[in-house]
Amino acid sequence: xxxxxALLLWEPPVTAPEPFAGELNxxxxxxxxxxxxxRQKPQSFATDSSKVHYALGLLRxxxxxxxxxxxxxxxxxxxxxxxxxxxxxxxxxNRLREETGER
Numbered sequence: 001x002x003x004x005x006a007l008l009l010w011e012p013p014v015t016a017p018e019p020f021a022g023e024l025n026x027x028x029x030x031x032x033x034x035x036x037x038x039r040q041k042p043q044s045f046a047t048d049s050s051k052v053h054y055a056l057g058l059l060r061x062x063x064x065x066x067x068x069x070x071x072x073x074x075x076x077x078x079x080x081x082x083x084x085x086x087x088x089x090x091x092x093x094n095r096l097r098e099e100t101g102e103r
Contacts, residue, residue, distance in 0.1 A: 011041045011042075012040055012041075014037050014040050016018070016058065018033075018035035019058045019060045020058055020059055020063050020086065021059075021060040021061035021064075022059075022060060022061055022062030022063035022066065030058075034051070034058070038054075040053055040077060042085055046074060062087065065096070066092070066096055070088070070092050070093075071095060072086060073092055074088060
């Protein structure tokens with residue numbers, strides 16, 4: 001590999017965001033930090049799938065429980081478009097809130 005190729009492949013080291021456990025007041029900050037990582041490492045996060053999997057890997061607690069349910073159901077039902085996926089996620093979120101007694 002020549003020097004020009006190595007420079008094109010190099011991406012700066014980036015600090016990962018803190019894991020997100022579902023605290024609503026920290027959600028926007030978590031998403032902002034993930035977005036910064038994606039922009040600083042465009043080759044590592046060239047696809048939506050790589051971005052989603054990275055963010056999923058940073059979820060903990062309540063947020064992870066929610067994501068597991070959405071991911072499992074989405075994989076099974078394979079929504080046809082983004083609107084269908086968002087609708088499904090809202091439906092799952094409402095169901096989880098009912099089960100845990102949240103409002």
